Amino acid sequence: MSDPITYEERLKEFDWAIAERELGWKRGEPINIGWHCSDRLCRLGHGARPALLWEGSAGNERRYTYDDLRVLSNTFAAYLQRLGIQPGERVCLFLDRVPELYIGFLGILKMGGIAQPLFSAFGDESLHTRLENAQTTAIVTQRKHVAKVRKIRDSLPALKHIVVVDAGDGPPLQAREVPLALDGEPRVETFACFPSEAETPSVLHYTSGTTGQPKGAQHVHSSLVSQYLTAKWVLDLKPDDVYWCNADPGWVTGTSYGIIGPWANGVTQVVLDSGFIAERWYAFLQKHRVTVWYSAPTAIRLLMREGTEAVRKFDLSALRHLASVGEPLNAEAVLWSKEAFGIPFHDTYWQTETGCMVITNFPGMPIKPGSMGRPVPGITATVLNARTHEPVGQPGSVGLIALQPGWPSMMRSYWKNPAAYENKFKNGWYLTGDRASIDADGYFWFVGRDDDVINTGGHLVGPFEIESALLEHPGVAESAAVAKPDPVNMEVVKAFVVLKPGYEAGPDLELEIMNFIRKRLSPLAMPQEIEFTESLPKTRSGKIVRRILRAREWGEPIGDISTVMDD
Amino acid sequence: MDELKQLVLDYVKREYLEEGDDRVVTETTPLISGGIVDSFSMVSLKRFLERKFSISIPDADASPQAFDSVNSIATLVTRFQQKG
Numbered sequence: 001m002s003d004p005i006t007y008e009e010r011l012k013e014f015d016w017a018i019a020e021r022e023l024g025w026k027r028g029e030p031i032n033i034g035w036h037c038s039d040r041l042c043r044l045g046h047g048a049r050p051a052l053l054w055e056g057s058a059g060n061e062r063r064y065t066y067d068d069l070r071v072l073s074n075t076f077a078a079y080l081q082r083l084g085i086q087p088g089e090r091v092c093l094f095l096d097r098v099p100e101l102y103i104g105f106l107g108i109l110k111m112g113g114i115a116q117p118l119f120s121a122f123g124d125e126s127l128h129t130r131l132e133n134a135q136t137t138a139i140v141t142q143r144k145h146v147a148k149v150r151k152i153r154d155s156l157p158a159l160k161h162i163v164v165v166d167a168g169d170g171p172p173l174q175a176r177e178v179p180l181a182l183d184g185e186p187r188v189e190t191f192a193c194f195p196s197e198a199e200t201p202s203v204l205h206y207t208s209g210t211t212g213q214p215k216g217a218q219h220v221h222s223s224l225v226s227q228y229l230t231a232k233w234v235l236d237l238k239p240d241d242v243y244w245c246n247a248d249p250g251w252v253t254g255t256s257y258g259i260i261g262p263w264a265n266g267v268t269q270v271v272l273d274s275g276f277i278a279e280r281w282y283a284f285l286q287k288h289r290v291t292v293w294y295s296a297p298t299a300i301r302l303l304m305r306e307g308t309e310a311v312r313k314f315d316l317s318a319l320r321h322l323a324s325v326g327e328p329l330n331a332e333a334v335l336w337s338k339e340a341f342g343i344p345f346h347d348t349y350w351q352t353e354t355g356c357m358v359i360t361n362f363p364g365m366p367i368k369p370g371s372m373g374r375p376v377p378g379i380t381a382t383v384l385n386a387r388t389h390e391p392v393g394q395p396g397s398v399g400l401i402a403l404q405p406g407w408p409s410m411m412r413s414y415w416k417n418p419a420a421y422e423n424k425f426k427n428g429w430y431l432t433g434d435r436a437s438i439d440a441d442g443y444f445w446f447v448g449r450d451d452d453v454i455n456t457g458g459h460l461v462g463p464f465e466i467e468s469a470l471l472e473h474p475g476v477a478e479s480a481a482v483a484k485p486d487p488v489n490m491e492v493v494k495a496f497v498v499l500k501p502g503y504e505a506g507p508d509l510e511l512e513i514m515n516f517i518r519k520r521l522s523p524l525a526m527p528q529e530i531e532f533t534e535s536l537p538k539t540r541s542g543k544i545v546r547r548i549l550r551a552r553e554w555g556e557p558i559g560d561i562s563t564v565m566d567d
Numbered sequence: 568m569d570e571l572k573q574l575v576l577d578y579v580k581r582e583y584l585e586e587g588d589d590r591v592v593t594e595t596t597p598l599i600s601g602g603i604v605d606s607f608s609m610v611s612l613k614r615f616l617e618r619k620f621s622i623s624i625p626d627a628d629a630s631p632q633a634f635d636s637v638n639s640i641a642t643l644v645t646r647f648q649q650k651g
Binding site for chain 1: 597
């Protein structure tokens with residue numbers, strides 16, 4: 001570890017003003033994430049420093065300095081302005097992890113738009129839900145994904161522009177589609193960055209809940225303050241680091257710590273746009289001499305399966321700090337990483353809604369394998385009694401993880417859903433929806449979700465969205481989706497389906513329905529098992545009691561069934 | 568190309584390429600590392616193979632490497648067909 005400052009010293013006299021001073025920002029002045037992640041680094045004399053080293057699945061490479069980021073994000077911003085996009089309008093990025101995704105994110109922010117990155121594996125239905133809710137004006141995509149947009153564009157009248165970044169000389173573009181070949185656009189050296197303020201909306205990230213469709217967690221430009229500082233302190237980023245964040249910017253980790261945090265800190269970041277193959281990943285780490293690696297428990301467990309022998313074939317001696325995010329990092333994975341890499345993965349806990357890490361294993365702090373760690377300086381965290389919403393007080397007692405509102409990157413709304421937003425706050429605390437206990441040393445220990453949301457591979461998937469999509473299959477009469485335990489992904493989706501007359505349960509229909517959901521929603525939402533059943537447990541009012549189905553999957557007590565109807 | 572590989576290739580193109588995706592996919596095209604089939608979608612592909620070829624593939628053998636091309640999938644399927 002490079003920094004001798006301890007967690008306890010960081011806690012002393014903590015103030016978010018530390019980050020504000022380092023960023024050169026005074027409250028009341030304009031602040032723009034896009035500018036702070038590109039222009040500011042150039043002003044500090046780091047224009048020639050590599051910002052992004054990108055490698056595609058075919059081994060093709062591209063390299064961008066901070067000055068390239070500055071100019072190309074200007075170019076992107078100017079292009080959006082010429083299309084007529086106004087500040088405050090939502091611009092979706094629906095791209096693989098190509099350079100245009102990263103550069104476009106900065107460009108949207110520089111012209112005052114609200115960036116709405118979406119996972120490129122989303123099916124047309126998932127895409128439609130999110131674009132319609134946000135009333136998105138423009139979507140930036142690629143040829144391989146444009147068919148999904150074409151399927152839904154006629155039901156999205158607010159969507160005026162479909163920007164295709166690799167139109168090339170292929171088939172003609174269709175209605176509302178326009179080409180953008182960023183490398184071929186005249187470079188814009190000077191761009192008047194939108195004078196966004198601390199509370200100007202910046203990013204919209206959709207996240208799933210138990211009820212209803214996914215909600216858009218809306219963030220603001222001053223989120224930069226906590227994203228910058230947590231990237232620096234928790235990921236221990238230094239200017240000469242080479243940093244790799246595995247997360248896709250369609251998810252909040254990929255923006256907060258795959259764009260904003262690292263670039264605000266001026267580090268070189270590497271991106272590999274390729275699916276998971278262990279040897280490919282190790283070769284990538286070796287080639288770029290990656291020093292800080294931010295990964296996820298699912299990936300780590302897949303690497304564990306390959307064993308330490310696979311690691312030994314590569315020189316990973318440059319690695320000096322490892323961190324993990326998305327779901328609790330089990331103790332076995334922490335111990336394995338110490339054996340395999342010589343250093344352990346540090347678990348970090350946070351959410352789409354929090355915008356930055358909130359409870360972490362801090363560099364230099366003793367790790368208790370399996371623990372979430374302790375609250376990040378600047379964050380007040382506790383566990384609350386589920387009924388009274390008062391802190392439980394007793395070490396070891398399980399309660400709802402809650403945070404004191406007001407840290408810089410706390411979401412400011414769920415897009416156009418004030419009721420859902422207000423429901424996240426009780427008794428002066430922000431409720432995360434997770435449960436944990438705190439031990440006598442102040443370490444948090446994750447227990448589980450407080451609701452029916454499924455955490456698969458570190459991504460939250462809402463059962464309502466899956467059940468709604470299942471009902472669109474012609475053979476499905478009723479459906480329920482719950483989490484099933486999985487050794488690699490922690491949880492996967494399992495669906496229970498009641499069929500309509502005339503449909504025969506069996507492996508062929510199971511596969512058909514799996515593919516149906518995978519294409520309409522996403523591979524994450526695809527049930528990895530479907531159980532056909534005659535009926536589902538319901539209350540007298542007809543509400544499906546998912547908790548009973550889930551308890552059976554996990555071998556847990558079913559609990560009170562007095563309100564459940566007998567069939 | 569033999570019949571087994573052709574069946575798998577046709578299925579992959581039909582199920583995992585979007586309409587309008589004009590990438591050329593052959594028996595050697597990287598499927599997982601190439602981003603055509605992600606790790607979650609591997610489950611449905613495994614299910615198809617088991618059903619189509621009447622085999623059972625243990626989870627431990629259903630690795631990203633084993634699924635990374637039509638050729639490697641065909642090798643896997645053949646191995647489990649021979650086990651009977």
